Amino acid sequence: MKRAKHYLPTALISLACAHAVAADLALTPWAPALDAQAVSFLPTDDQRLAASERDGLLLLDAKGAELARFNGHFSSLDSRAAGQHVLVASLDNDRQQALLISLDPSTGEWGAPLYLPSRDYAVNGVCLSRDSAANLFLFLVGEEGKGEQWLVGNGSTLLAEPQRVRGLPLPPAAQFCQVDDAAQQLLVNEENVGWWAYPAHPEADATRRPVAIFDTVEKHAAGAMAVVPGGVVALDPNAGKLHLYQQQGTRWSLASSLALAELKEPENLAVRATASGLQVLLRDDDDGRFYQTALNWQAKPVRLPPVLPEVAAIRQSEPVGRQGDAADDPAIWIHPEHPAQSRVLGTNKKQGLLAYDLDGKLLQELAVGRLNNVDVRANFKLGQRTVDLAVASNRDHNSLSLFSIDRRTGQISEAGEIPTPLKAIYGICLFQPASGEIYAIANDKDGTFLQYRLSAPQGRVEGQLVRQFKVDSQPEGCVADDQRQRLFIGEEDVGVWAVDARADQPARLSSVIKVAEQLKADVEGLALYQSNGRDYLVISSQGNDSYLVLDAEPPFVSRGAFRVGLNASAGIDGASETDGLEVTAINLGGPWSQGMLVVQDGRKRMPEQTQNFKFVPWAEVTKALKLP
Template sequence: MTYKTFLYGALVSSLVGLLSACGPQIEQAAAPKPITPQNALALQDVVSSQLAPLQLGGGDYLLLASEKRGLVLVDASGRERLALDGGTVERFALQQLAQDNWLIAVYDEDNGELQLRLLDLEEGSPRIRYLAAMATSAPQEALCFSRQANRTHLFAIDESGLGHEYVVHPREQAWQFTEVRPLYFGEQVSSCVVDDRSGKLLVAQPPLGIWSLNADAEMDEAREVFVAASALPGASFGGLWLDARSNNLWLTADDKVLAFNIHAPEQGPQFVETLAEIKPVSAAVQQGALLALEEESDRVHRFAVTLPEPAAELQAFRGPLEIPRVRASAQTAPVSSGGDAADDPAIWVNPVNPSASLILGTDKKSGLNVYDLNGKLLEHFAVGRVNNVDLRPMQHGKFVAIAAATNRTDPGVSLFGISAAGEVEYLGLRNLAMEDPYGLCVYRKGADLMAWVSDKEGAVQLLQIVPGAGNVDWSLRQLATLEVESQVEGCVVDDEMQLLFFGEEDGGIWRLDIAAFLGGEAGPQLIAAVDGERLAADVEGMGFYHAGDKSYLVVSSQGNNSYALFSRDGSQFVGHFRVDINLDKSLDGSSETDGLEVSSAALGSQYPQGLLVVQDGRNRMPSQSQNFKLVSWADIAETLNLP
């Protein structure tokens, strides 16, 4: 027994009991009389197990998978209009790209490959054109398309339950499959469908039920039961088809066809009918009639039924908030530690050669990494569990800047010096009377270098970093303690205004006038509360983009994977954006961002207006350890129409 087989078996064993008790239940009333077909479309040598309706040139058609002829297209009367010569196809996915323009993904069993085809019209007649193919290691059992940020994504799940998400897109003379992430289910997956309006991927998996999970790879998977197996008659179910007009999900189960409202499955099926004569494996609705197909059949049965309609309140269903997207420009090498490891970046601007500037990034399980602006790892300091890092330039005989990082291995702050040549040197650890040093931000007050450091479950301390002549005689001097109501990690100081901004993860953004606080005249003010849209908990990383009167406070809004811009004083919301896939550079977007840093310095031709660096909690394309994404401020300014 392989490890994967064991894992899938354990998954099924542990979940089947749980899922059988969940979900809407079909009342066991007296069995209704089976309905008989009104008529049937007789096909010629198709041998099909899947159908889907579509429109071309204003007319209704049916696309069918064929075990003998690949794909077959028939009109509403059953007259064959087109066939894909050769190939054994049992599964396909269908997505409309434009009017009279349909993208098809098929699994060809004869060649063992996923294929992309385009169905359109040529001089009024349907045609199917080849776009691309990709070999697979196992037969594919379920295929479905998703539309995300004007891109086409394909989900493909094989017979062992291993799924893959791809972006499929044109590239020069052919289309390309770019893998985004793997997905793990288990055996017996029968079909899938994506509701683009809610962003949900639905997967039928007898004997467990129908799963719902987020289709967006940059979101939490949030896998949950859409319909449990106990709510479905019989042990064989699938054939998922979504009627986008009515928000109803259609499926087959033994000799029945059912429909659930996609947004309220807990209400139970909106439609249940037992079919006479056949056990359907694929069903859909066309021209007000129910169409059903028996496995490996040459007949499409048409039933006259009363179709369900969505409730009035569900017609106004509001999908996820659409947030503008900015493509990633580059990324760093992944951190060496697995799991949740990368955390917080800092940017050192080389005053002589800005293109040779550095990015410092924490691996909170291992130490501090140093990268160049191309994301190449230059050096790793294995100094322990450093969490947050920040730096400021200073006048010193040996160094032009000092970086500080909270260290949770031996509670304290690790110090690093940066020379004019861009060489980073470890200056050692300075211990603190703190249980768990967590957040940190450095700032300048005149000629002095200061730092705010938070205890994960306690107060925030104000420290002065006192320089030494050598590496070992630098010290920290505690100046004040700020009591806070809950956990604080992200913080930043506007050096010129001497204002501290810090994030209360579940509360929002607080501002503190440092001088007034030290004089006993002021405390923190909540200036931007978490509202779930502009700012969604957790509030994490913070940075300042300084450009005179066009300066912005940039904040990681972890709960909706976005980055919020506020006015310099934090009082006005300017806009927000997400970091998106860059297919031209094979870069994924970013999500679950902990720390960030931003600079307005012109850092060469790639970052003429500055650079934003954000931690990426889910490093995709391919799936790897966490890293940091680099984003050109020029792209942010263009997307948000900043002055």
């Protein structure tokens, strides 16, 4: 279930109420002959970079003497280390395009530029970002609130063709941006309002939090920024001040402020953190010259969430045929003779049931209504025929929708519907003990669970209610361990429970894991990986876009969490806001020799489309978590 995120205005910082006192800042001229619009410190050495509308991109020594030049007319500037090289981002004013170019600082040699496609808006600024998987991104800040994130490289290598990841709604008067890679946080100015922080991760939602908001806009202007450990240095050209903002959890406070009495029109800003404080370069737009200073400012370290290992999807399904929050829950049907011909089923809760091959190609589409969750079991007696069975929760009718699967061809057909007394049917899973009968366990948003024995002796499906129990709040995902006759159920804001799956046994709930540090609400999809005694419970931890792996037997030891990240080489985005998931340990051939994990992706990107399902080799999960 998707939940809207709301951020209260109590985080706003009023500059007038700040406790820091603005003293004058002593500045000395730097590189007086330099004609440039932007400078930055080299990320790996005591050298500088400059972007000049007259002289091009420049590599400078610590005193501002030119060491190397790439001819052209440029503005805006950012860089990231890439092995022995530096990747430089700028704006080519002649072509009106953003570009990336590699620089070897030791030799002064520039590589071939990589240009982003021309945009349909004027780009004001650029900034680079690198995630924990070494993917390199370029953010564009444009006019009228237009912004974009592009994948431009991985490790030290630039892509042959940049790929647009997502659009970003930014402030209408934004010109500057910076990214804190460690915190995966994008900082953007809004000239007459203040500064904002956005999540920079490519799978993040486009939410924002205020860093500082002006109380009187006539006296202030939000200008350039520079990220420092634990905070950000920001330039207020109208007030003629430099501010240090300290991050404190999700909020920010003004830690210090200095007046720039010597500068008439302070504009560009470059900062580098050192052991003793900060090195600062500022440009005065009035005389076009640069000035330098050293500050003893140091922000307090910020506690960041742990960096989770990432695995990549190597296939993805075609996007579903409905907009918004549509795709929900997958299931995997195993072909009994040719596993490579197996299929991934998926629900579209605005349409019906979908079936894909293992490459993600859509094979079937059954428009039967708003199906939420789906599960599959083999060998169901439908009259005189033996078929495999898929069952889905149907929110249009508060019923169970049944589908027969031809065991030879994989063709899916509607097999009937079983009504339930539930008022808001939600999740469903199947249980098949060694005796062979199949049970459907469906739940309601009010916490009610109903267990039905399914049969079709005359070819007409029937459901006999055999058990009922309840949890205190909203559940959804569930999965049954047929071998151990154990049912796992997820209570979205509470955690995961285990209960005896047998219909003639009492439904005593036993806690498996509670929502806390590792598991973040909402608890969504649940699935079991079972292979040679290595049984794992996989849980969608929607609150932090991760997947938690536990031993499937008591004491349910946690084996760690991971994320499904971006696959740069295949052009497949990561997965986030995951509702349902499924996993199998069956060898499906090729990359699926150790099984397959399928997760619903709540934010389809690269390009931005309707939701879909991501296919991940289980071997990658084993490697990422070092599973035994």
